[in-house]
Amino acid sequence: MTDLHRLSIRELAEGLSQAKFSSRELTEHYLQRIAKLDSQVKSYVTVTPEQAFAEADAADAALKAGNATALTGIPLAHKDIFCTKGIKTTAGSKILDNFISPYDATVVEKTKAAGLVTLGKVNMDEFAMGSTSESSYVGATSNPWALDRVPGGSSGGSAAAVAADLAPFATGTDTGGSIRQPASFCGLTGLKPTYGRVSRFGIIAYASSLDQAGPMARSAEDCAYLMNVIAGHDAKDSTSVKKEVDDYIANLNGTSVKGLRIGIPKQYFNVVGLDADVKARVEESLKKLEEMGATLVEIDLNMTEAYVPTYYLIAPAEASSNLSRYDGVRYGHRCENPADLMDLYKRSRSEGFGSEVQRRILIGTYALSAGYYDAYYVKAQKVRRLIQQDFLKAFENVDVIAAPSAPTTAYKIGANLSPTEMYLGDIYTLAVNLAGLPAINAPVGFDKDNLPVGLQLIGNYWSESQLLSIVHQYQQNTDWHTKRAAIAEENA
Template identity: 90%
Template structure:
């Protein structure tokens, strides 16, 4: 019973179904690991042992009655951006340090219906704005592979919790790479679904036309199990698309790698700042897929230079609009002894928001202001359409598009990256959000410092099954997804 954390989701499900262990025993195992190990990693903001054990006991009772689902009794960690009834939901911000949600996000509610056991809420960049998880009010999360390095962001807590075996899988959100980049930095599989595939109801908004929830786990198979829970139409989310979700687990072998056309954008592999080790590992993984029968096709994505400026106009503009609700009046942080309403607004927001959030609000407010709206925001939306068309043209000749997930491996904590340098690190991920496409990260090796490297595969709309299937088959032929950081090897 000391190595339950080494089991895949399928093995956990089979073990529970076969009464090899109970959900209570499994949940207690993870809670003990969190208590012993997480002080080093700092992946959790809130751990919920009493609720978790109550949910585990309820799951065991369902198993006894023969009413269990395939995932009944399996533990999960939720990114602290999903509202959880009766549990603090902070979005990594001082602004919401005292906010206890009165309702569950749809993703959380679906997890409860599936019988998942919530271990707690995991850390993130404040309001999902960042690539390192250092902007959290609750302190920086550490990368389990190297504790002096970042786990990536904004879903850094989700990635670190899974990579340290402090949860078997976790929810994340991706506005510009916030699932794929931390999955890359922590050696995990992470899927950003098509925009509208997973409900955003109860997910605290950063940039509403870009945000999308998705699964983070060790393997494509594990992600498929969680996608079966998360995906589907939700009438409470006006952007949720009424398209039937697939059975992602059943479809894991549904796409043949043999004959698969993989687009290789030549612009992506000539980006200044692309680390030589990252490039080499990605190219090796593509060679492996080629050996498995895929065809590599060189393509042009001519809008590459427009990705970063377009994203960093649209996302902050939407953030400026979304975050105006945090004003110290109705809920969240409120400054002490305001002299008038203006003072209440100013001090609540300047004291409640961290510097990165304030920076993006200011950029967004400027882009939306009179005299600049047409020159910046409207023009960025037009360029966004061109980026989308660039991808759609590419998909006329290829099935998926390959790229690094990030130009480098994980940064050191406290690395003196200026904001522009940090934003340029999103070059490979943000266009997917601008176009609303699905994309997945798969671990494909390590750099010279033994930090994980990730391959990104981008699909056409609604092709999550295809992406999971291709990565699943790659993972049947390789073992990178099974590698564990030293801290994950600790027993309790």
């Protein structure tokens, strides 16, 4: 039983249904790995052994009684942005360091209903604002491939936990690349669904028109299993769309790569700062897809230069509005001995929010202020529509669009990138959120330092099945998704 962490989700489900091992044994295996190895990776913020064993025992009873779902008894980790009843939910911030949610997010509720076992909550950039997971109040998480490197962000804890085999799969959220970029940095598959496909209820909001939850795992097949659980309409989320949910597992071979038209935006491959190794690995993966029968079509995405400035006006503006609820009055961090209400507000927020969160609140408040609202925020929303139209025009001629997920591989921890450098690192992922499109990262090789490189495929609305299917077939013909960091090979 020492190698349970090497099994895929399908193999774990088969093993549980055939009673080769119990959910309790599987859960104990992962908890032992966390106890032994996470002091190096620092992916978990909160580990919940008591709840995990209780859920595992309930899963074993359901398996024995024949009442199990496809995933009953399999453990997972939740990004610490999902509200979890009775478990601390911090969003990586000091201001929520004492917050215990009275309810579960819909995604958490659905995973519980499917019989999945919660191992704990994993680290993230504060309020999901960042690309390195270094802005977390509890400290930085390490990349399992190189412990002196970042795992990406903001879902860095989710990516690191899966890459180190400290969870079979994990939930993440993606506001501007926060599933795809850490999946790229950690050699994983990560899907950002169409906006409205997965409920946002109970996700601590960063930018409400951009946030979307999705799965992070080793393979497209593993992601499809989790998507089958979390996708679907939710009446508690006004932006959740009433649309029939695909069976993502059944559709894994539903898209033929033969004849698939893959758009190659020439602007994306001429970006200043695109690492030569990243470009080479992405081009090799596209050649492989071409060998499998796909056709590569050069396209124009003329709005590329507008992605970063548009996103960094809209997202901070929404953050400024969303984060105004943290006032030290009702819940969260409160400063000591405030002189009056204004002092309470000022000091609670100054003490509770980190520098990157404060920076984005200030940018957003400025963009929304009288005299600047029309010049900045309204104009950014108009440009956002042009970015969406740019993609829709491209999809008239191609089925999916290919790009790197990030211009580089994982940065060194403590590299102290300037805010501008960090923001420019999101060049390939931001537009997908602005347009509300689905996109997926697939591991496609390594750079000269043996750090993972990711390919991003962007689909038209509601094409999650297609994206998972393409990556699944690519993964049947390659083995990049099976590669493991040295730390993941260690037995607990």
